[in-house]
């Protein structure tokens with residue numbers, strides 16, 4: 001399948017955009033382990049048009065990251081179009097529009113999933129962004145606002161009609177936030193709709209090679225996007241890709257290998273964010289890493305309080321010695 005002129009191999013697996021997570025060091029790890037498309041954290045259109053430094057930094061990406069998408073959000077078609085032009089200057093492979101963020105400070109202000117309550121506005125934003133740039137524009141959304149309002153089948157058609165070139169669907173409603181289970185049936189329905197021809201990327205709760213395969217086989221999606229399961233374990237892309245390619249489950253990474261991966265990630269994070277920000281960034285990863293280790297609780301708590309680089313690397317080495 002392809003998005004614009006970006007060609008993907010069979011069974012593409014994308015690394016989800018995640019605020020405060022998907023910065024360059026995380027993306028480096030996802031790419032290393034085989035993620036087929038990387039996304040930036042979402043960038044506020046309002047802040048991009050005002051050149052706010054912190055938001056402009058979200059546009060920084062490296063050549064080796066290609067193909068690479070930058071995601072933007074906002075609630076005004078004109079501002080979104082202007083922001084898209086700014087984004088296009090850094091030459092990402094595609095621009096993704098966030099129509100799915102459920103958090104109050106975004107959706108409550110009519111951006112992200114808030115636009116699921118005003119579909120005509122959502123479509124006019126998509127239309128304006130598509131017209132503003134000459135790189136592929138994609139979108140990411142949810143099934144609908146709540147269980148009584150799940151218009152994703154017609155929303156997908158309307159987005160396609162204004163020139164959106166691929167659509168990611170997270171199989172939850174805004175009301176669900178991140179609770180309950182993702183419902184993939186409607187994602188499958190969008191995919192089966194004979195009017196649809198753009199790639200459909202399925203998203204929600206994929207945390208194993210087998211689930212990724214089921215998403216392709218049962219729901220027919222063109223690509224699968226993985227978010228939370230990659231936090232603390234960006235090597236999930238390696239496991240999933242290997243299974244999809246060969247039908248074999250790779251032996252899980254042992255603790256020593258995980259430590260080496262997380263040390264590399266920590267150093268990359270410091271390279272990009274400096275000290276102590278680069279170490280502090282790792283806390284979100286460490287909170288999820290080393291799942292299932294016995295008697296690990298106190299060590300995890302210690303790991304989560306470190307902000308010194310050498311102390312963090314030393315503690316990771318101790319983990320390898322004790323549990324490896």
Ligand SMILES: Cc1cc2nc3c(=O)[nH]c(=O)nc-3n(C[C@H](O)[C@H](O)[C@H](O)COP(=O)(O)O)c2cc1C
Pocket residue numbers: 016017018019020021041042071098100101140170203204205206225226227228229
């Ligand atoms: C910490 C965090 C930050 C997120 N930030 C974004 C974001 O910036 N843009 C976006 O489209 N989705 C964002 N999401 C949603 C994910 O991209 C994804 O749709 C969701 O987590 C469901 O996929 P999963 O079950 O594989 O995690 C975020 C999710 C998490 C957990």
